[in-house]
Amino acid sequence: MSASPNRNFDRVELEATIRKLIELIGEDPESIELKATPKRVAEMYEEILSGRNVDPADILAETYEADHDEMVMVSGIRFSSMCEHHLLPFFGVAHVAYIPNLSGRIVGISKLAKLVEALAMRLQVQERMTKEIAESIVAQLKPQGVMVVVEAEHLCMAIRGVKSPGSKVVTSSVRGRFRKDPLTRSEALQLIGRERGWGMP
Numbered sequence: 788m789s790a791s792p793n794r795n796f797d798r799v800e801l802e803a804t805i806r807k808l809i810e811l812i813g814e815d816p817e818s819i820e821l822k823a824t825p826k827r828v829a830e831m832y833e834e835i836l837s838g839r840n841v842d843p844a845d846i847l848a849e850t851y852e853a854d855h856d857e858m859v860m861v862s863g864i865r866f867s868s869m870c871e872h873h874l875l876p877f878f879g880v881a882h883v884a885y886i887p888n889l890s891g892r893i894v895g896i897s898k899l900a901k902l903v904e905a906l907a908m909r910l911q912v913q914e915r916m917t918k919e920i921a922e923s924i925v926a927q928l929k930p931q932g933v934m935v936v937v938e939a940e941h942l943c944m945a946i947r948g949v950k951s952p953g954s955k956v957v958t959s960s961v962r963g964r965f966r967k968d969p970l971t972r973s974e975a976l977q978l979i980g981r982e983r984g985w986g987m988p
Contacts, residue, residue: 859886875947
């Protein structure tokens with residue numbers, strides 16, 4: 788996937804829309820308390836949705852020879868995103884593992900965190916984000932295998948509807964050796980579990 792916004796971010800129009808929203812919920816957008824709110828909210832959206840302008844391929848474009856063909860994992864990558872269903876945040880951690888291809892070329896570990904950030908900072912659903920992280924690594928690095936596990940809390944579950952604060956959604960995307968080889972998959976899950984304290988009293 789690439790950075791492909793249908794149109795440019797229109798902060799002026801968004802401010803006007805937020806001002807109208809404040810009116811429609813019965814508040815006065817010209818009050819002292821709310822007068823600057825449309826500007827603040829528009830700026831906030833521009834910041835937290837800035838990933839829509841980032842092409843994941845650019846993040847992973849630079850690789851280097853490391854003579855390493857065993858698992859590389861970055862666990863506990865913290866992220867926040869915006870659910871496209873209710874425009875409420877979801878946030879949590881991503882665990883990303885891959886096995887370099889036989890040439891042993893790898894990407895800088897910080898790039899994996901940047902990849903997660905770029906794909907999170909846009910209107911998203913957790914399932915698609917998890918898949919997109921894995922697909923980006925497959926497309927650019929051609930690894931022997933990829934495994935992505937994402938854990939997140941969704942405010943649309945915490946503060947509305949079922950009102951279940953603290954509940955977490957866990958999604959995964961598994962490719963190549965991680966899918967075909969149970970031992971490799973188990974090793975990755977054990978490493979993630981150690982990071983997260985799964986199975987600990």
